[in-house]
Amino acid sequence: MEHIPEYQSASIGIWIGAGSARETAKNNGASHFIEHMFFKGTENRSALQIARDTDDLGCAMNAFTGKEATCFHIKALTGVFPKAVDILLDMLCHSLFDASDMDKERGVILEELNMCNDTPDDYIMDLLDGSVFHRTPLARPVLGTKKTVRSLSREDILSYIDVWYATDNIVVSVVGNFDEEQLAEQLEGSLSKFARKSPAKRRFTVSAERRFASAKRDINQTHIALGLPTISMGSPDYYAQAVVCDILGGSMSSRLFQNIRERRGLAYNVYSAIETFTESGMFYIYAGLTPKMEPAVLEAIDEELKGLAAEGISEKQTEVVKMRLKSGFIFSLESTNSRMFRLGRNMLLLGRTYSETETMAEIEAVTADQVNAFLKRVCDLDRYSAVSVSGEDLDMQKLLHA
Numbered sequence: 368m369e370h371i372p373e374y375q376s377a378s379i380g381i382w383i384g385a386g387s388a389r390e391t392a393k394n395n396g397a398s399h400f401i402e403h404m405f406f407k408g409t410e411n412r413s414a415l416q417i418a419r420d421t422d423d424l425g426c427a428m429n430a431f432t433g434k435e436a437t438c439f440h441i442k443a444l445t446g447v448f449p450k451a452v453d454i455l456l457d458m459l460c461h462s463l464f465d466a467s468d469m470d471k472e473r474g475v476i477l478e479e480l481n482m483c484n485d486t487p488d489d490y491i492m493d494l495l496d497g498s499v500f501h502r503t504p505l506a507r508p509v510l511g512t513k514k515t516v517r518s519l520s521r522e523d524i525l526s527y528i529d530v531w532y533a534t535d536n537i538v539v540s541v542v543g544n545f546d547e548e549q550l551a552e553q554l555e556g557s558l559s560k561f562a563r564k565s566p567a568k569r570r571f572t573v574s575a576e577r578r579f580a581s582a583k584r585d586i587n588q589t590h591i592a593l594g595l596p597t598i599s600m601g602s603p604d605y606y607a608q609a610v611v612c613d614i615l616g617g618s619m620s621s622r623l624f625q626n627i628r629e630r631r632g633l634a635y636n637v638y639s640a641i642e643t644f645t646e647s648g649m650f651y652i653y654a655g656l657t658p659k660m661e662p663a664v665l666e667a668i669d670e671e672l673k674g675l676a677a678e679g680i681s682e683k684q685t686e687v688v689k690m691r692l693k694s695g696f697i698f699s700l701e702s703t704n705s706r707m708f709r710l711g712r713n714m715l716l717l718g719r720t721y722s723e724t725e726t727m728a729e730i731e732a733v734t735a736d737q738v739n740a741f742l743k744r745v746c747d748l749d750r751y752s753a754v755s756v757s758g759e760d761l762d763m764q765k766l767l768h769a
Contacts, residue, residue, distance in 0.1 A: 376703060378542050379541045380541075381459060382538040382712070397524060399509055400472070404469065411457055428441040453553070460558070473517065495592040533564055535563060539554055539558075541707065581754065582755070582756045586757070589758070597650045597744060601645070604737065605643070611741055612639050612650065614684060616638045616652060623638060634655060665748075
């Protein structure tokens with residue numbers, strides 16, 4: 368809990384350590400299916416009544432599922448916050464999981480899968496995760512597959528909840544102006560219905576072996592993504608990696624954007640980014656381009672990686688990016704939702720929270736030597752797995768001369 372009395376609202380998130388990485392090949396997509404079903408009616412409210420009660424209170428409520436967590440959250444004015452929390456708890460503790468509603472929602476999720484498959488820059492991330500995190504829990508798509516979504520039964524869903532929706536696997540994160548004692552009573556009275564113990568989460572190691580995949584779609588563009596496994600979210604190199612990513616392709620002034628898009632006009636979008644999880648992470652590069660330009664773009668990316676490795680990152684560049692990271696962090700603190708997300712995610716996945724002072728100190732402590740040491744891990748194109756979605760038949764392994 369983070370009580371901020373000068374605010375006039377509060378945000379609460381109920382986080383469960385259940386996502387696609389906790390699933391099996393058979394029940395892949397269960398976490399996301401459950402997220403949908405919590406909005407479909409309880410013993411006390413119909414789906415329509417949930418929506419009306421939320422709207423009538425002027426609340427903003429939503430949920431999301433990732434690879435390692437599902438979060439249900441609501442934001443409300445302080446005066447109606449207890450009523451907003453009651454809606455959220457009713458959904459989590461008293462949902463009906465009606466079989467006919469499940470069948471209807473199954474159709475909605477299958478359409479969501481179709482939408483993902485028809486959106487190349489979304490679908491390509493599932494391809495990349497499947498390649499970089501091959502044969503680990505992180506390879507599974509959050510939405511599941513059409514086969515698994517069609518096969519999930521009510522019993523499968525309820526069994527999954529019994530296993531993973533346990534109090535040792537739930538974190539409640541609250542930020543804003545609220546009555547702490549009253550909220551604690553609400554939470555204890557409701558969440559105590561869940562089991563006490565969840566299974567130990569399986570440990571795994573991500574292989575550095577390169578993999579390649581391509582998907583042909585009826586589109587007029589080519590989308591390419593290159594990735595390699597790097598560090599987990601708790602790594603001491605977390606912010607050093609962030610500095611490297613920003614300089615290579617994390618901003619409009621970055622090398623990839625300026626040299627490949629602006630100066631040479633080879634791609635309409637190009638950037639680098641990071642995924643981090645409790646056991647591993649990924650550093651990746653994305654490019655959206657005109658078909659037939661794939662060799663030129665890959666060569667240009669290779670040039671930027673080699674050029675950055677040769678030049679290194681100066682102390683001055685490091686300090687400039689650290690200022691950007693600190694600015695972004697401070698800006699995020701101006702939102703109760705952002706603060707709530709940060710507290711909840713860190714407590715659930717890392718087992719602790721970080722104060723503003725600690726985070727600013729961690730960013731400030733990053734040195735150019737640390738950044739350049741990390742740089743060596745990501746500047747060799749021969750270490751990257753590669754995937755594509757294109758209107759053309761592409762052989763990514765051949766394009767990368769691998």
